[in-house]
Amino acid sequence: MSFVSNRMNEIMKVLTLIGTIFIPLTFIAGVYGMNFRYFPELDRKWASPAFWLIYTLLTSVMLLFFGHSN
Secondary structure, three states, rough: HHEEEEEEEHHHHHHHHHHHHHHHHHHHHHHOOOOOOOOHHOOOHHHHHHHHHHHHHHHHHHHHHHHOOO
């Protein structure tokens, strides 16, 4: 019973990590995926690269932060 409980705890850690990383990224993608007529970033050349930079940095920081907690 103890082995099964420990295994389930390990699985829950992995699922929590995946959820913690992908939920904020899904929110950001959902906001930028909406069809707005007047969105401030639409007129700027650097907006899309800045978005992807923030997106990548957010993912990297969360992976590094949660990777060290194991």
